[in-house]
Amino acid sequence: MKPIFFALLLLAGTSFAQESRLIAILKSNASLNEKADACQELARIGTRDAVPVLASLLTDEQLSHRARFALEPIADPSVDAALRQALGQVKGALLVGVIHSLGVRKDPQAVAPLSSFVAGTDLAVAQAAARALGDIGSTAVPALETALSTVSPTLRPAVCDGLFRCAEGLPAHKAAAVYDKVRATPNLPHHVQVAALRGSIRSRGTQGLPLLVEAIRTGSPVSAVDAIAISVDLPGTEVTQALMGALDQVNEEGQILLLQALGFRGDPNAASALVNLAQKGSAHRRITAIQSLVQLRHASSIPVLAALVQDSEPAVAAAAWAGLSGSPGQEADAAVMALMNGSDPKTRIAAIGAVGQRRITAALPALIRSAADADAQVGGASFKVLGELGGIADLPGIVTALNESQAFAAGENALIAICERQPTPSSCADQLLPGLANSKGEAKLALLGALGSVGGPRALDAMRAAAMDPEEAVRETALRVLCDWPTADALPDLARMTRTSADPKLQNLALRSQLRLIPLQATTAARQVAQIQELLPIVEQCKAQPLALSTLGRLPCPESLALVLPYLSRSGLMAEAGVAAVAIAENIVTNHAVEVAAAMPLVQTHDAPLAERVRKVMAKVPASVSEAGFISLFNGKDLTGWDGMPGWWKVENGALTAESTPVKPCDQPNYLIWRGGQPSDFELIADFRLSGAGNSGIQLRSQALPNWDTSGYQADMSGNGDLVGFVYEHTRGLIAGRGERVSIGPDGKREVQKLGDAAELARIYRKEDWNTYRILCRGPEITLFINGILMCQFTDHDSKQAASKGFLALQMHPGPPMKIEFKNIRLKSL
16 A cells, blocks of 8 residues: 555645646746646646636636636635635626636525626626526526516526526426426527426426326417427337327327327337327328338237238328338238239239338249239239349249240349349359240240340350241341350351341341450450451441441551551541540550551541540650651751741741831731742641731642742631631632531532531630641642641642642731741651
């Protein structure tokens, strides 16, 4: 014991020293935070020695609350005296705080001064005083009861709250008197009346039940709804009996509320009353009784619910079904299964649905029997639940039922659902195939469909045999199932169908199935591409090019990219081909940069994300490969190779630049002409930046005219973006707009197809920033790209005006002051 004694002595000495240090901080000029922390620590270790300094802080605006929190736990009468003394020294929030602390300490000597505050004019202080008196307890009851009849209506709820707090600590009979006093006070708020009634009933125990029944019956001054809500929380069978007795004393609305209360209470003693009301009266009341009966979870409710499911009132029957389906236990299972065997089809179907909802696996044999029922709806409902609950062992029985049923589609779906749940669906074939030999008609077709979902060698052999069946419907079904076969084992059969079928629809299905299954083979991508190449003539015939391109996009190899290339310029397929080509390129660019570099410039798209993917792929191609075949037309230093009107074109910051100003306006067009040749078929790439009010362009296949003028095709541009991506021609004006595919025939007739949304494409252009023009001229076609996005395509067959070759030139346009810059100009002959 000595070590413990000395340890306690040491601890006491340490606490005393710590308390002294904290008191010193409060007496010093320490900061506000230091003093607040000291108060907090004194709340833990303070003794009567700390009371004087803490009491002195009760009048301090900044530390008053901290000080009283520190005083509250100190077990010494001097604290109570200090708090009572402070009542005359503080006001407002500080006074409310001190009053609260007196209530926390339950100081009986504070009753008199606090009572005077209850009668005061400061509402917040009066409310705090009333609640503090309630915390003090029994000695404050007379003062609060006096105040209840004298204070203003605004303050009465606080006084009632104080009385309720007192009552919680009183003997039952005295508490009942307090609650009755409040109940007898007129014009109280509704929630106070409800609380008073609850207290009156609870404090009396079973003797308070007449009060409850009376409130339910009369609804005044507390409504029946509130009285019934009170009853839900009251324990005991006596309360249940009282509620049941009140059923005959209220109207139907009150009965419904009582029934709900009986359900919420969950007392099985209420079952008899609920059963009785569930079978008679209005539908609303009966439904409420059923729902409450279900809440009791009592076995006695099951027979009643089972009988009510066949009630003539549909809403009542539905409530009974919902209750029976949701009731736990084997008794409910048995009742549901018994209803499956009745004579009424509607009841049987509902019972079958309940079996599925309850997942009653014991009902599987009965479900198999009912699946063969002559009533197709009963059979269909049974098959549906069999599909949800059945296992592989149930398959033979379901096949037998299918041969006797009229619900063939539902039976097929049930077999498929069971098989697909198995770890190895093909293992189900052994359970299905014996029944196939004995089946016929619609049942046989349904079994073939189920075998198709199973797959596996044995099922495939059976399907091949069925494809040779003398019955046309069986043959056609087998062939269609083969077209949906899940594995590549069916490819030889599909290839034969594709070559020999006289039915165009079946041929199309077989072809599309081949394209689906070819990538599933355990062979090289190149071999799979070769198989697709063999199919291309039929692909064209069946118009299955989009699917073929999609399949090629999933076979990353140079051979698939080569097969896609012709489609990149084929009208109606460029989008699908572009997606496929980019997908392939992304996977082979590291090892096949040359092939990728040749293919990516052929992708013509107005889809920004796809264009960005092209850019990223090309960024992985070494410059020596991606720039192969290009020559630079501008050395970045001077005008070598270019010829322009003196005084207008110069090299500035590495760019070919022309600029007009208010001082030096441009009054007539002039061009900077490349004198290195007259390209015919070519690819031209150039970066340009044009001021906001400017207009310019790149001349293609043009004639050179005197005074550095030109005439011919132009890849147009304007600083505001309105003309970017247009093809202009000097004699014919704007001949192809952004987002258009335009063709001019030999007779000059113009045909236009929409290529994309002109407004959306305009957003690709970056105003007053650097952009990239890419121009393809091949034969009669001119194709324009801005920042990798296809803008327009123009085909010129006009026998009088089409040009096949000519000069390249950069335009300086007359008009308002402007500035145009070009750099990184490269040309590749095609």
